Amino acid sequence: MNVLIVFAHNEPQSFNASMKTAAVEEFQSQGHEVRVSDLYAMQWKAVADQDDFGSRANADYLVYALEQRQGYEKKTLAADILGELEKLDWADLVIFNFPVYWFSVPAILKGWFDRVFISGKCYGGMRFYDRGGLRGKKTMLAITIGGQEHMLSEEGIHGELDAMLRPILRGTLGYTGMAVLPPFVAWHVPYVKPERRTELLEQYRQRLRHIDSLVPLQFPSMDDFDDQLRPRKCAVTRVCDSDSVRAD
């Protein structure tokens, strides 16, 4: 298996960095190939703008998604984007390893989604969810959260974690067609003792040893929607069932 780890932490000695190192070791010891995109070390450009295109379909008016399509077809996308797309093509499994900022990804990783998950190749037209351009690949979040687990639960002050992560799990990763494995979450990391950090790292290694047995999250099937993306007889379709399972 080819594993790409997209890693986003601004402190090389952080717990997230230890997770990244542990993952590289675990996957290599299982005989997998591993590549790491260390976004801060790469000084990854986060901002999606006109500089991402060597030539433009329309030099006078920037429609970012349209330029992504043309730039990919003509291979005139910025070199850093093409480099990540090459890794993405290669990967069977993509791990996103980051600290949760504002119940979401740090901006540097949001910029990876904005710039690398290009229109045309990764999604577009009627190609998303189970028709998405990246179907066949698996993905998983490996994250740290400052809060404690009870704060992100059904009766917790912030509600369920999956509901907060919905635009990432479903709206981004699921949208591209990848099979989205349940997130691995290390809770309360900034506040725990070194022994607890060691335990959490071991739990992460255990998770990675059994990654093949994880059941992906469920998202809608395009088969349940018509060509206007309106539900086909919603009452009896799969998507309504899965939505009720996921309600918070």
Place this chain on the structure above:
Amino acid sequence: MNVLIVFAHNEPQSFNASMKTAAVEEFQSQGHEVRVSDLYAMQWKAVADQDDFGSRANADYLVYALEQRQGYEKKTLAADILGELEKLDWADLVIFNFPVYWFSVPAILKGWFDRVFISGKCYGGMRFYDRGGLRGKKTMLAITIGGQEHMLSEEGIHGELDAMLRPILRGTLGYTGMAVLPPFVAWHVPYVKPERRTELLEQYRQRLRHIDSLVPLQFPSMDDFDDQLRPRKCAVTRVCDSDSVRAD
């Protein structure tokens, strides 16, 4: 009223730019003061890293939130962050005007949240939601979405819009204590005719003329949680009621 518009679009001729211009005109014609942070024009630095701090509490190990606290107290935060904090202090209403990328903000705006909503001043310890550091201010999203409204509805393929925007509406803006007004959404903008764009702009102006009458979204009250952030007798509290109202 002092109005800050945080604007994030990479095309100066875009519909989002027209929304920004319309908002400036509307607020000024109502006698309000308006300032605009045009993030792309400012070449806003999106990435939260060590360069945000002129001096460090701990030069050997970066804990971003801790450095935010010290940097604010000692006024050694990067000048661009201090500039935005000055605008934020000044503002009674903050409008975030952007195109939705991956059911969220563009990376450049995520970087504004990550870098400007600093620990200590805007939140921290037990100061969030109705005890957040920015309580007393109002905020509203003014957004464009490529999809159509039925796609982001209860039975739609992506589920409800508010559920996708939850980490922003609740997890970011509500978290800081601001009163979060219902988003203004211009649907399907990349695909509609100029006449429809004109209608949408007029709807936006109407919204801004009646902004005082908008009822903020409801989020949990800290009063309903104990000092471990566990629910106080959840069955009879306000937070459980509001959570059930917000279920998707």
